[in-house]
Amino acid sequence: MPTTPTRRTVLGAIAASAAGAGLATTAAATPAAARTPAAALPGGGDLGPNVIVFSPSTSGIQARLDQIFKEQESAQFGTGRYALFFKPGTYNGLNAQLGFYTSIAGLGLSPDDTSINGDVTVDAGWFNGNATQNFWRSAENLALTPVNGTNRWAVAQAAPFRRMHIRGGLNLAPNGYGWASGGYIADSRIDGSVGPYSQQQWYTRDSSVGGWLNAVWNMVFSGVEGAPGQSFPNPPYTTLQTTPISREKPFLYLDGANYRVFLPEKRTNARGTTWGSGTPRGTSLPLDQFYVAKPGTSAATMNAALAQGLHLLLTPGIYHLDRAVEVNRANTVVLGLGYATLVPDGGASAMKVADVDGVRLAGFLIDAGPVNSTVLLQVGPQGSAKDHSANPITVQDVFIRIGGAGPGKATLSMEVNSRHTIIDHTWVWRADHGAGVGWETNRADHGVHVRGDDVLATGLFVEHFNKYDVRWSGQRGRTIFYQNEKAYDAPDQAAIQDGNVKGFAAYKVDGSVTSHEGWGMGSYCNYTSDPSIRQDHGFAAPRTSGVKFHDLLVVSLGGKGQYEHVINDTGSATSGSSTVPSTVVSYP
Numbered sequence: 001m002p003t004t005p006t007r008r009t010v011l012g013a014i015a016a017s018a019a020g021a022g023l024a025t026t027a028a029a030t031p032a033a034a035r036t037p038a039a040a041l042p043g044g045g046d047l048g049p050n051v052i053v054f055s056p057s058t059s060g061i062q063a064r065l066d067q068i069f070k071e072q073e074s075a076q077f078g079t080g081r082y083a084l085f086f087k088p089g090t091y092n093g094l095n096a097q098l099g100f101y102t103s104i105a106g107l108g109l110s111p112d113d114t115s116i117n118g119d120v121t122v123d124a125g126w127f128n129g130n131a132t133q134n135f136w137r138s139a140e141n142l143a144l145t146p147v148n149g150t151n152r153w154a155v156a157q158a159a160p161f162r163r164m165h166i167r168g169g170l171n172l173a174p175n176g177y178g179w180a181s182g183g184y185i186a187d188s189r190i191d192g193s194v195g196p197y198s199q200q201q202w203y204t205r206d207s208s209v210g211g212w213l214n215a216v217w218n219m220v221f222s223g224v225e226g227a228p229g230q231s232f233p234n235p236p237y238t239t240l241q242t243t244p245i246s247r248e249k250p251f252l253y254l255d256g257a258n259y260r261v262f263l264p265e266k267r268t269n270a271r272g273t274t275w276g277s278g279t280p281r282g283t284s285l286p287l288d289q290f291y292v293a294k295p296g297t298s299a300a301t302m303n304a305a306l307a308q309g310l311h312l313l314l315t316p317g318i319y320h321l322d323r324a325v326e327v328n329r330a331n332t333v334v335l336g337l338g339y340a341t342l343v344p345d346g347g348a349s350a351m352k353v354a355d356v357d358g359v360r361l362a363g364f365l366i367d368a369g370p371v372n373s374t375v376l377l378q379v380g381p382q383g384s385a386k387d388h389s390a391n392p393i394t395v396q397d398v399f400i401r402i403g404g405a406g407p408g409k410a411t412l413s414m415e416v417n418s419r420h421t422i423i424d425h426t427w428v429w430r431a432d433h434g435a436g437v438g439w440e441t442n443r444a445d446h447g448v449h450v451r452g453d454d455v456l457a458t459g460l461f462v463e464h465f466n467k468y469d470v471r472w473s474g475q476r477g478r479t480i481f482y483q484n485e486k487a488y489d490a491p492d493q494a495a496i497q498d499g500n501v502k503g504f505a506a507y508k509v510d511g512s513v514t515s516h517e518g519w520g521m522g523s524y525c526n527y528t529s530d531p532s533i534r535q536d537h538g539f540a541a542p543r544t545s546g547v548k549f550h551d552l553l554v555v556s557l558g559g560k561g562q563y564e565h566v567i568n569d570t571g572s573a574t575s576g577s578s579t580v581p582s583t584v585v586s587y588p
Contacts, residue, residue: 041305045292050082050316051337053107056089065096072099074126076133077405077434081316083338086114086142087254094118095147098137099126101316101339103363106141107254109262110275111165111189115143121152122159129178132156135427136339136365138397139164141251150192155182157427157461157483158365158399162249163275164188169210173197184425184459187248187273201522203459203481205424206243206270217581218553220481220520222458223271232551233583238520240480242269245422245456248280249362249396250335252287259287261311261335263360266392285311285333293340299323299348306332314340314364324349324378330356331391336364347371355384355418358391366400368408368444370436376400376410380418384452388420396424403442404431413465414448416455419474423448425459432464432488439466439489439529450474457482462506464488467498470507475515482507482521486535486561488528496533502564503535515546522553522581527561539567543588553581 052068054061068082081101088108094116096104106114120139124131131154143165144151150169153161159182169192173180177198185204193211196202201218208225215235221227223243230239248264264274264282274280291305295317302312302325309329316338322345327334334351342350342364350366350373353359366376377400379393395416402408413428430444431437447462447469457479462469464487484506490496498504506523509516523538538554541547552571554563559577566572571584 040308041291041301041310043290043292043310044288047292047337048294048315048317050080051085052082053085053087054091055087056091061091062094065094068102069097069099072102073097075100076135079318081318081338081340083316085252086116088113089115091116091118095121097121097123098139101136103138103140103338104142105139105251106143107252108141109253109279111141111143111163114141115145117145117147119146119151120144122155123152124154124174124178129174129176131174131178131180131182133433134182135159136399138162141253143167150195153183154180156180157182157429159183160397160425161185162187163251163273166190166192168192170194171197172199172202186425187275189273189276201483203520205458205480206246206267206272206274208272208276217555218481218483218520218522218551222480225272232520232585233553233581236551236553236581236583238551240519242271243267243458243480244269244478245392246270246424246458247392247394247422248274249424250333250360252335252337253284255284260284261287261290261313261333263333287313290333290335293319295319299325311335313337316340318343318367320345321348321350322346325351326354327351327359327361328354328356331358333360333362334364335360335362339365341365341367343367343369344373344376345369345371347373349373349378350376352378353380353393353418355380355386357388357393359393360396361394361398362396364398366398367405368400368402368410368413368442370407370409372409372411372443374410375412375415377414379414379416379421380452382415382417382451384417384419386419388418389454392420392422393418394422394424395426398426400426400428402430402444403436404429404434405436407436407441409443411444412446412449413444416448416450417452419452420454421452421456423455423457423460427461428463430464430466430487432485437489439487439491439495446471450477453477456480467496467504468508469504471510472508472513472516473510475513477509477513477516479507479518480520482518484523484538486523486525486527488526490527490529490533492530493533501536501540503533505540506538507540509541509547511542513542513547514544516541517548517550519550521549521551522555523563524555524557525561525563526557531560533561535561535563537565537567537569537571538563541567541587543568545588547588549587550585552584552587555579555581
């Protein structure tokens with residue numbers, strides 16, 4: 001194939017187009033002496049038309065933002081995907097409203113490198129002021145000075161807010177304080193107070209806040225400076241002073257004129273942001289060490305790139321796969337931009353990771369195909385036993401969907417077999433609305449099954465599966481924050497009978513497990529097809545001193561189904577149409 005362009009040629013092209021409409025960009029190629037053989041795939045490349053890069057001198061920024069928002073505002077199951085990047089500098093008078101499948105981010109090493117005197121807004125006008133379906137959008141690596149002093153971020157699941165500096169307050173509810181059901185903040189600083197208002201649950205990790213105004217059902221904090229003190233269930237704050245292990249998500253940034261991907265280092269007993277004392281700690285990779293995939297790139301091509309030692313950058317769009325993307329090399333980075341979406345066809349898996357150190361998966365969506373997949377995402381093969389404590393695999397802002405955009409099926413959505421894996425913010429969702437939805441139409445028995453030992457989940461959202469939403473078989477697992485709804489569409493009690501137990505638990509720890517711990521975990525039922533359904537409990541676990549839970553709750557939404565206990569045979573039953581939670585502060 002032709003040789004890749006030289007670094008000088010590529011950077012010249014970037015400079016020549018910088019004053020244009022902001023359509024980005026391209027990566028530097030490797031120096032001639034280090035080029036791969038002609039038969040090999042090149043690293044780097046054009047990021048495509050849906051990665052849009054603005055600079056402070058770009059004209060018409062607000063009009064372009066408004067155009068994309070108009071396209072994406074209500075396109076919940078549409079095909080559009082966008083990543084909006086802002087070069088370091090100061091931008092005045094902007095309001096970036098974010099619709100579906102839209103990510104916005106700064107291109108500095110620190111959020112303060114890219115300042116917007118204005119807002120990054122998520123509201124719910126498209127859905128009559130109800131924010132419970134404001135999914136699949138993100139903000140990252142920006143400093144905002146909100147026009148009215150408070151930025152609005154009214155979201156539900158799969159809408160991460162990372163590495164943000166808000167020079168003011170943050171409102172997590174829609175205009176008019178309608179329903180909201182989010183969300184997740186990490187590595188961020190909010191100088192003013194955070195107002196959840198109607199937000200039902202929220203998880204904040206390794207951040208700093210100037211205050212926190214209220215709670216509804218379940219507010220969880222780990223490693224957050226300024227967080228309210230532990231007080232569950234009244235008010236329902238679960239507060240851990242530190243996060244036991246964390247490693248922030250990789251991100252794209254500009255080093256002069258060159259694009260690189262920063263890889264934050266692992267922290268133990270983390271507290272506060274990674275960037276508050278200057279440049280964050282970690283390493284970085286030039287973009288020419290990534291194969292830049294575009295919609296239409298085959299799994300075979302991606303696997304060839306990974307096999308030759310390149311990392312993988314997924315540009316915005318939808319990728320149909322006839323086989324799994326296979327990540328077999330230690331320290332490989334797979335980074336998605338703008339909610340790049342993998343769709344396995346013909347019953348394939350979307351991605352499989354070998355039992356190797358340091359793989360980082362981040363920032364993409366997996367959408368089940370119409371032919372049943374045995375597993376959509378597998379982290380390590382079954383039987384994995386290597387010690388990855390020094391350099392764990394991380395799964396961050398990787399979301400899985402079965403149905404909604406069309407019929408989809410998967411026996412198991414995410415299987416984690418590798419030890420010490422960190423699952424940092426995921427939403428694994430069997431759709432309850434949209435196209436291709438029905439008890440058998442988008443059949444998906446299980447959401448997440450953790451078989452590996454020493455796995456940590458920080459921000460786990462798993463909903464609506466036909467059987468177990470989460471099943472945990474590994475030893476010494478830990479979960480900080482869990483949000484769950486049971487499947488709305490169970491046709492009757494018999495359909496969810498688990499032997500002699502009424503209903504499959506939302507979170508089940510296997511009887512063979514002797515050590516496990518969870519904090520701030522909730523399950524809700526909304527059995528709209530048969531409101532008479534009863535769940536024995538939301539949580540199931542062996543009765544042993546090494547398995548511990550803190551701050552659990554179950555809620556019946558409007559009396560559509562009831563829980564008889566919270567965990568095993570402990571905790572009061574829900575009753576009536578009230579949405580008052582039944583809680584357990586400590587178990588056993």
